[in-house]
Amino acid sequence: MPPRIAIFASVLLVLLAAVPFAVIAWVRSAPSPSRPVHIVQDMDFQPRFNTQTVNLLFQDQRAMRPQIPGVVATSGNAGGAHFEQGVVDGAWATGLPGSVPMTMETLQRGQARFNIYCTACHGYSGYGDGIVNQRAIALMSNAEGPIYGTAWVQAKSVHDPTVREQPLGQIFNTITHGIRNMSGYAAQIPPADRWAIAAYVKTLQRSQDATLQDVPPENRASLNQ
Numbered sequence: 252m253p254p255r256i257a258i259f260a261s262v263l264l265v266l267l268a269a270v271p272f273a274v275i276a277w278v279r280s281a282p283s284p285s286r287p288v289h290i291v292q293d294m295d296f297q298p299r300f301n302t303q304t305v306n307l308l309f310q311d312q313r314a315m316r317p318q319i320p321g322v323v324a325t326s327g328n329a330g331g332a333h334f335e336q337g338v339v340d341g342a343w344a345t346g347l348p349g350s351v352p353m354t355m356e357t358l359q360r361g362q363a364r365f366n367i368y369c370t371a372c373h374g375y376s377g378y379g380d381g382i383v384n385q386r387a388i389a390l391m392s393n394a395e396g397p398i399y400g401t402a403w404v405q406a407k408s409v410h411d412p413t414v415r416e417q418p419l420g421q422i423f424n425t426i427t428h429g430i431r432n433m434s435g436y437a438a439q440i441p442p443a444d445r446w447a448i449a450a451y452v453k454t455l456q457r458s459q460d461a462t463l464q465d466v467p468p469e470n471r472a473s474l475n476q
């Protein structure tokens with residue numbers, strides 16, 4: 252039979268041995284403003300470098316890495332110059348690229364996308380009289396000067412003669428990269444939809460600038476009434 256003190260001591264030790272686990276369990280479940288202790292780092296914390304700074308990992312110590320010679324883009328120009336840039340043989344494309352058929356469906360898609368992305372400024376008919384334009388004019392025509400210091404460049408009418416004469420590829424390019432005060436939509440609208448919108452812009456232009464010759468002969472008589 253071991254002495255009593257030894258029995259007490261062992262029981263106490265066993266109980267104390269549970270304390271660290273209890274503390275860990277408690278700390279893990281209680282909310283705390285400090286960051287958790289990260290024992291296994293995995294790739295949770297990685298060094299990052301600001302532009303134009305030094306990175307000693309590389310021989311030339313530049314954090315910004317130049318493009319590796321011989322790299323071939325797998326996106327950006329994958330659909331060819333016509334589809335991606337609106338260019339054919341160095342000139343603006345005058346027609347849709349092969350992968351976007353000239354169908355009623357395409358035009359309706361273009362109309363839907365135009366109404367979502369462009370009408371706020373350009374208006375449903377493309378005259379540059381969208382709701383944002385109306386609001387800006389209201390803010391600027393305040394008697395004590397423009398509210399919020401508003402300055403506004405009105406969205407250009409797509410029926411302006413300088414826009415009307417533009418080939419389809421140039422309209423596509425304006426949607427892709429923006430122009431002057433208008434920002435580009437490449438990040439928001441995929442290329443096929445940009446083509447559909449460009450085709451719809453051409454349709455809008457035609458709709459406001461049609462001549463009698465555009466109407467099939469059998470329908471002209473009914474128009475004259």
Ligand code: HEC
Binds near residue numbers: 414422425431448452
């Ligand atoms: C936030 C407002 C805004 C939106 C949205 C917008 N535009 Fe514009 N757009 C402008 C402004 C402003 C101009 C004129 C820019 C200038 O002259 O500085 C312009 C100019 C244009 C032009 C004439 C370019 C030229 O050659 O002069 C076209 C075409 C055009 N936009 C098409 C579109 C289409 C298509 C969309 C939808 C994908 C769109 N815009 C969305 C504001 C907008």
